[in-house]
Amino acid sequence: MATPVTVVILAAGLGTRMKSRRAKVLHRAGGKPLVEHVVSTALRLAPAERIFVVVGHQAEEVRRSVSTPGIGFIEQTEQKGTGHAVMVGRDRLAPLGGYLMVLYGDCPLLRAETLERLIDAETSGRAAATLLTAEMADPTGYGRVIRDGRGLVAEIVEQKAASPAQLAIREANMGIYCFRADLFWQHADRLRTNNPAGEYYLTDMAAILTGAGHAVEALRIDDAREALGINTRIELAEVDALLRGRKLRELMLAGVTIEKPETVSIDADVSIGMDTVVEPFAQILGHTTIGENCRIGACSVVRNCKLGEAVEIAPFTLVEDSRLDRGVHAGPFARLRMNNHVEEGARIGNFVELKKTHMGTGAKANHLAYLGDSSIGARSNIGAGTITCNYDGARKHVTTIGEGAFVGSNSTLVAPIEIGEGSYIAAGSVITKPVPRDSLAVGRAHQVVKEGWAKKRRERNAK
Ligand code: UD1
Ligand code: CA
Numbered sequence: 001m002a003t004p005v006t007v008v009i010l011a012a013g014l015g016t017r018m019k020s021r022r023a024k025v026l027h028r029a030g031g032k033p034l035v036e037h038v039v040s041t042a043l044r045l046a047p048a049e050r051i052f053v054v055v056g057h058q059a060e061e062v063r064r065s066v067s068t069p070g071i072g073f074i075e076q077t078e079q080k081g082t083g084h085a086v087m088v089g090r091d092r093l094a095p096l097g098g099y100l101m102v103l104y105g106d107c108p109l110l111r112a113e114t115l116e117r118l119i120d121a122e123t124s125g126r127a128a129a130t131l132l133t134a135e136m137a138d139p140t141g142y143g144r145v146i147r148d149g150r151g152l153v154a155e156i157v158e159q160k161a162a163s164p165a166q167l168a169i170r171e172a173n174m175g176i177y178c179f180r181a182d183l184f185w186q187h188a189d190r191l192r193t194n195n196p197a198g199e200y201y202l203t204d205m206a207a208i209l210t211g212a213g214h215a216v217e218a219l220r221i222d223d224a225r226e227a228l229g230i231n232t233r234i235e236l237a238e239v240d241a242l243l244r245g246r247k248l249r250e251l252m253l254a255g256v257t258i259e260k261p262e263t264v265s266i267d268a269d270v271s272i273g274m275d276t277v278v279e280p281f282a283q284i285l286g287h288t289t290i291g292e293n294c295r296i297g298a299c300s301v302v303r304n305c306k307l308g309e310a311v312e313i314a315p316f317t318l319v320e321d322s323r324l325d326r327g328v329h330a331g332p333f334a335r336l337r338m339n340n341h342v343e344e345g346a347r348i349g350n351f352v353e354l355k356k357t358h359m360g361t362g363a364k365a366n367h368l369a370y371l372g373d374s375s376i377g378a379r380s381n382i383g384a385g386t387i388t389c390n391y392d393g394a395r396k397h398v399t400t401i402g403e404g405a406f407v408g409s410n411s412t413l414v415a416p417i418e419i420g421e422g423s424y425i426a427a428g429s430v431i432t433k434p435v436p437r438d439s440l441a442v443g444r445a446h447q448v449v450k451e452g453w454a455k456k457r458r459e460r461n462a463k
Pocket of ligand 1: 010011012013014015024025054076078079080081082083084085104105106141142143144156158172173174175200201202203228229230231
């Protein structure tokens with residue numbers, strides 16, 4: 001690109017119509033905060049050093065939700081309107097020259113390709129500014145675009161200030177502009193607050209530039225949905241559905257089978273390999289990467305995980321912040337909840353909970369167990385009902401089980417504890433002392449058998 005573009009993203013408003021204590025741009029759609037979507041789109045148009053986010057309401061949280069380093073922040077302590085939001089950045093923005101693109105942080109559906117077309121239209125023509133518009137079936141709430149006899153933009157009239165005739169215009173301002181930076185800054189201080197909201201409207205720049213003898217062009221897009229601005233929770237839900245639909249189509253075109261896609265939620269930053277099958281009502285969230293040939297069972301939730309190839313998550317299983325290597329099987333009804341690493345071919349069955357646990361290759365815990373802060377050697381078998389007692393009421397302790405060990409059903413392993421390689425734990429044991437390798441540990445009361453006792457008791461009671 002010959003002339004550089006600076007992108008300013010407005011994200012300082014509270015968003016009164018959301019009826020929320022949280023700043024609007026922090027609300028999530030498609031699995032991430034609204035402002036993050038706009039920032040990732042902007043990053044495809046300009047380097048981070050030329051991207052600025054205007055923050056105000058919950059400025060700290062908004063800053064934190066933008067994870068890319070190098071992006072600039074401009075503080076707008078008082079929200080006096082969209083025009084004011086750009087003006088407060090003057091000292092940092094004006095010296096950058098080139099073109100100034102303004103985006104609103106509440107429009108997460110915008111695609112970089114569309115913005116590129118806007119930049120092309122502006123940089124190849126002679127207009128002082130080009131803005132994005134669309135013909136909307138119901139433009140209520142949007143600024144209306146008033147064209148002059150030549151088809152140029154004469155002005156933008158906000159909903160609150162529009163006459164009935166202007167309200168009938170269906171061409172709406174999408175809130176996306178590309179200005180020639182020199183002309184923008186030359187005229188920006190002519191913005192006034194003489195409107196029903198008493199705000200500095202960025203949209204007034206159209207009439208100001210026109211009045212100064214410059215041309216303002218409009219680039220009309222076919223699909224207004226791309227520029228849907230979120231003002232209420234109803235629009236938030238609509239945009240969330242559109243973003244998720246977009247993501248599912250992308251994945252299906254890339255070779256992922258999604259059964260009953262209308263029931264499945266997959267976040268924007270998830271990647272899934274070919275021939276993986278996602279069953280109905282599954283949720284795949286956060287920064288999750290899934291390999292090829294996996295199966296994600298019905299009603300499972302997988303969040304921030306890394307799954308290798310051919311991993312099978314059976315229905316109703318929750319997996320969070322964990323890594324599962326090739327061929328691992330988990331569920332149904334299992335819960336893996338924090339920093340687990342399960343190595344190749346290991347199996348985790350129903351009603352098994354794992355926390356901060358490492359399971360070696362081919363290890364098994366097939367039913368009803370709690371394994372916390374533990375390391376389980378390759379090919380070990382953890383019997384049904386095994387509990388690692390990792391918490392003494394004050395601190396957490398570690399359980400280490402060697403390779404090829406066999407832990408009998410209903411064993412209680414009181415941590416810190418070490419169970420040696422190849423050893424056996426008898427079913428029902430309470431293990432409090434280390435078990436050396438290749439040994440048998442029995443930690444339970446001895447069984448007493450009194451032959452004939454029950455029969456005698458029945459006879460006694462019958463008398
Ligand atoms: C705006 C446009 C309208 C357009 C619509 C498209 C104006 C005056 N109107 O209206 O023509 O059709 O977007 O979606 O621009 N913000 C700040 N600081 C402020 C005020 C707002 O940073 O002082 C931010 C908000 O956080 C938000 C964005 O600017 O992300 C847009 O503000 P919003 O109040 O939603 O504008 P609309 O009323 O939707
Ligand atoms: Ca808006």
